[in-house]
Amino acid sequence: MPAIESTLQPSSQAFHSNREAMESHVTAFRALEALPNQKALEKKEKYSQRGQLLPRERLNLLLDPESPFLELSTLAGYKMYGDRDGSSAGGGCIAGIGYVSGTRCMVVVDNFAVKGGTITPIGLEKRLRLQQIALQQKLPTVTLAQSGGADLNHATKTFAPGGRGFYNQARMSAAGIPQVTVVHGSATAGGAYQPALSDYVVMIRKQATMYLAGPPLLKAATGEIATDEELGGAEMHTQSAGTGEYLAENDQDAIRIAREIMALLPWSPPAQPETRHPIRKPKYPIEELMGIIPADPKTPYDVAEVIARISDDSEFLAFKSEYDQQTVCGHLTIEGHTCGLIGNNGPITPAGATKAAQFIQLCDQANIPILFLHNTTGFMVGTEVEHNGIIKHGAKMIQAVANAQVPKISLVIGGSYGAGNYAMCGRGFEPDFIFAWPNSATAVMGAQQAGKVLRIVMEAKMARSGQPADPAMLDMMESKTAEQLAQGSTALSCTARLWDDGLIDPRDTRKVLAYVLDICRESRQRTLNSNSFGISRF
Template sequence: MPAIDSAIDPQSAEFAANAAAMQAHVDGFRRLEQAVVEAAEAKRARYTGRGLLLPRERLARLLDPGAPFLELSSLAGYKLYDDRDGTGAGGGCIAGIGYVAGVRCLVRVDNYAIKGGTISPVGMEKALRMQQMAMENKLPVVTLAQSGGANLLYANETFAPGGRGFANQARMSAAGIPQITVVHGSATAGGAYQPGLSDYVVMVRDQATMYLAGPPLLKAATGEIATEAELGGAELHTGVAGTGEYLAENDADGIRIAREILATLPWNRQLPAAAAVVYKEPLYPAEELIGVVPADAKRPYDVREILARIGDGSQFLDFKPHYDSQTVCGHIAIEGNACGVIGNNGPITAKGAVKAAQFIQLCEQANIALVFLHNTTGFMVGTDAERSGIIKHGSKMIQAVANAQVPKVSIIVGGSYGAGNYAMCGRGFDPRFIFAWPNSRTSVMGGAQAGKVLRIVSEAKMQVAGQVDEQALDELEHNTAAMMDAGNTAIACTARLWDDGLIDPRDTRRLLGFVLSVCREAQQRPLRANTFGVGRM
């Protein structure tokens, strides 16, 4: 394939300005992530005095040293519901994809050091998203559990979705996807069913408890008086009730047992022998991605400049390059993973939609994963666009995106507006993975456009009534624009789980290589399914 010839000068003042602006965005979201870590660290003395490892210490002991770990949705729930200072970001847990005893797994660690690890509605949504990832990508699930359960202030919003979480666990077991849970602390009521529905349960002596009703509720409901250990201590569940399979002496020992369980399973040996992956690094370093995108979002740039820094050997076979210049389609490889890429150099025209729809079908035919790089104001509008059949042809592209069965991965590198977000495989179209650069924005339209639309509509109503209030219209336009712009930032969108996390642009190639290999492995992996999942006898 031909290599892309970059037109960017990384020594120029323009590049330096772009890089500085992007670095400010990166530093901004990293500070928010670090604040959550520091909030947990501030409670170290309280928990280490009780012999507990902090959540991220548990995570570090679980994961293979030096192996890659992709943390997911680190800012989920940021300043939503009762998270007033932002330290509740993450939705009550630390989650991601990493290696445990050489096995690539979906890992969830309850962040009990922040608000007891209680789960808000966004935390529940994050948990369901993690389960979806595990099922789609055939990943074993390891949970280090110690949580206060659902936040009762929002129980009416989390109760029904919580049932879906339990259904997902049952279906994963039936599909042949193993689930291992280490119970480090209390698992009460509905929270007891999470380990109960796991395939392997490890309980920590003198720390872990599981019961449907704790001592206060039991006394109120039946008059019976019992201690926590008598109701559901680790010794009872591993030696009498049989709900737990393994009894650990402390946090570290429980994690050791979880690793040994995974090491015992012949998970990796069931894959077909894989040929060594050989590929060339890009001609242009991925580090330059920090300055490729203009600081001014209104300034256009060529998405091929991104491709030149993420594709193996910077090679790119441009599909129909002369048919439409604003929708870029073509073949690349990323760390040896063949994929088709669709990117934006402007609005999606009728011709661009037709081109993309055809290219998607070709990738489907060849079983090639799709990568979408979002930077579009949406579909082209206007008289000429309507006469060209923009609705009809745009619908073709949307149909192709929705129905393609190959893995789809989205990266929002700039704007992702209106139906353009749908056509480029936004969250609503179930991409296998979706991440965003920290400068990105996602919304039905830009704030300025929304403000002008409401002003025009309101002015028309005022004219009918015979009185136009220009000051009121000015305020309406300004307030609407401000509201929309505040809600479409990368931070606001990732807080609502519109993506799986924000990433440093310089990590884009490495991240895509990782998730594409996850998708490829899932396609190759056989599973031993059964009807009802593994039940405790």
């Protein structure tokens, strides 16, 4: 394949300005990611006296040393649902894809050290997304459970959709995807079903409890008096009720057992011929991705400069490069994984939409994953493009994206606006994975345009009613609308609402893409031993 010849000037003032802006974004979101852990560390002594490890200590003990771990949705719920200072970000759990005893797994650790690990609506949404990934990518799941359950302040928003989590667990078991849960603390009411629906349950003596109604509720409802241990202790569940399979002595012992369970499962990579190409580094430093995206989002840039720094040997075989320059399509390899790529150098035109739709169908035919690099204001507007059928051609592209059966991975590196977000496989189109750079923005339209649109609509409405326009009122409405949309479209605001699976440092882009491409490749090759109803305890 031909190699991209970069014209980037790393010594230029523009590059330095862009890099400083991006470094500022990265530093800011990394600092926010650290807040929940700092909050948990404040309680380390308290839990140490109880003989318990903190959530991240448990995570580190579970994962294979020095193995890759892709943490997901680290800032879910940031400053939402009572999170005043950002320390509750993460949705009540630490989660990601990593290796346990050599097996790549979905790992979920309840962050009980921050607000008891209680689950808000966004925390529930995160857990459902994790289950969706595990089911789609055929990943065994290991859960280290210790949570206060649903946040009762928001129970009306979590109760009905919360049943989906149990449904997903039952479907995963029936599909043949193993689930291992270590119960580190209390699992009450609905929370007791999460371990019960797992295939393997480890409980800790004198520490873990499971019951549908705790001692206070039991006394209030029936008058019966029982201690935690009598009602739902680990010894009772492993010796009498049979809800737990393994009895551990402490956190460390329980995690050891979970690792041994995973080691015994025959979950090695599928025995199929390796289809990867030799891995070659890009010709240009990955560090230079920090200075490519202009600090001013209105300044254009060439997406080829990004491709040159993530593609093996900076090679890229462009598809219909002379037909439309604003929608870029072509083939490349990333750490040996062949994939198609669709990127933006501007709005999506009728020609760009038909070109992309054809390219998507070709990738689907050849079973080649597709990578989407978002940076578009959306579909082109105007009389000329309407006459050229922008709506019908845009619909073709959207249909192709929605119906392609190959893995689809999205990365928002700039703006992702309007229906362009849909056409580029935004969250609503169920990409296998979607990540964002911390400078990115996602919204129905640009903030300034939104303000102007509402102003024009209001002016027209007032004119029809014969009322005189108040310039001061219109100015205030326009600026307020623009400000609200701008605040709601930032990368931080979007990732808090789970519009992506997490923010990533641009310098980690190639590594993250290679990791998820390998996950997708392996999942498509794996054959599961499914059954009708999942594993039941009798």
